[in-house]
Amino acid sequence: DTGVSQDPRHKITKRGQNVTFRCDPISEHNRLYWYRQTLGQGPEFLTYFQNEAQLEKSRLLSDRFSAERPKGSFSTLEIQRTEQGDSAMYLCASSPGTGVEKLFFGSGTQLSVL
Amino acid sequence: DQQVKQNSPSLSVQEGRISILNCDYTNSMFDYFLWYKKYPAEGPTFLISISSIKDKNEDGRFTVFLNKSAKHLSLHIVPSQPGDSAVYFCAASGGERDDKIIFGKGTRLHILP
Numbered sequence A: 001d002t003g004v005s006q007d008p009r010h011k012i013t014k015r016g017q018n019v020t021f022r023c024d025p026i027s028e029h030n031r032l033y034w035y036r037q038t039l040g041q042g043p044e045f046l047t048y049f050q051n052e053a054q055l056e057k058s059r060l061l062s063d064r065f066s067a068e069r070p071k072g073s074f075s076t077l078e079i080q081r082t083e084q085g086d087s088a089m090y091l092c093a094s095s096p097g098t099g100v101e102k103l104f105f106g107s108g109t110q111l112s113v114l
Numbered sequence B: 001d002q003q004v005k006q007n008s009p010s011l012s013v014q015e016g017r018i019s020i021l022n023c024d025y026t027n028s029m030f031d032y033f034l035w036y037k038k039y040p041a042e043g044p045t046f047l048i049s050i051s052s053i054k055d056k057n058e059d060g061r062f063t064v065f066l067n068k069s070a071k072h073l074s075l076h077i078v079p080s081q082p083g084d085s086a087v088y089f090c091a092a093s094g095g096e097r098d099d100k101i102i103f104g105k106g107t108r109l110h111i112l113p
Helices: none
Strands: A005-007 A010-013 A019-024 A031-037 A044-050 A053-057 A065-068 A075-079 A088-095 A109-113 B010-014 B019-025 B032-038 B045-051 B056-059 B062-067 B072-077 B086-093 B101-103 B107-112
Touching: A005 A088, A010 A019, A019 A088, A019 A109, A031 A075, A044 A065, A044 B101, A053 A065, A075 A088, B010 B019, B019 B032, B019 B086, B019 B107, B032 B062, B045 B056, B045 B062, B045 B072, B072 B086
Parallel strands: A010 A109, B010 B107
Antiparallel strands: A005 A019, A019 A075, A031 A044, A031 A088, A044 A053, A065 A075, A088 A109, B019 B072, B032 B045, B032 B086, B056 B062, B062 B072, B086 B101, B086 B107
């Protein structure tokens, strides 16, 4: 068990550029979650997957955000046409997916949009 | 609309004393509650949880109390240790009906020597 891995740890980009983050969950974990955290706030739910199926996407998430989990293993989160307001820590978490249970978080990807 | 509220942004407690962190929720459909701890530059780590069928759950120095009628829960840490200095997040879930987990804004706990 190597834990949840996120890549990159840091990303600096210019406004208008596209960025993609990767998350590798704990192996055999069926559930995968994406959260966003800004300074002074708690993790804000973005979306989650059960295997390769996307179960829910937050209403707060604009169409510029898209997430995939094509083979039910790793996941990618893409932000198109980045804006300064997208600057945040993007956290990925996974769980075995047998019901409501604790999440195992990665260390996050810190995005800075200049 | 903040469904999980932690109204104290920070708390300072003397080492060895009890730390009490509070959390309120507004959604009566929540039936599973969790506490997470976060150090700088790391993701949150699970601390303790409680189901709505219980009013107390204990794990070592950590105890969570749930008051469903008041929609309030609290985390007690006894005795507080320097390594407990971190940000604590309260979180809640609707269980089988809606199992995504919603977090509060967090409380920063400082343990004073």
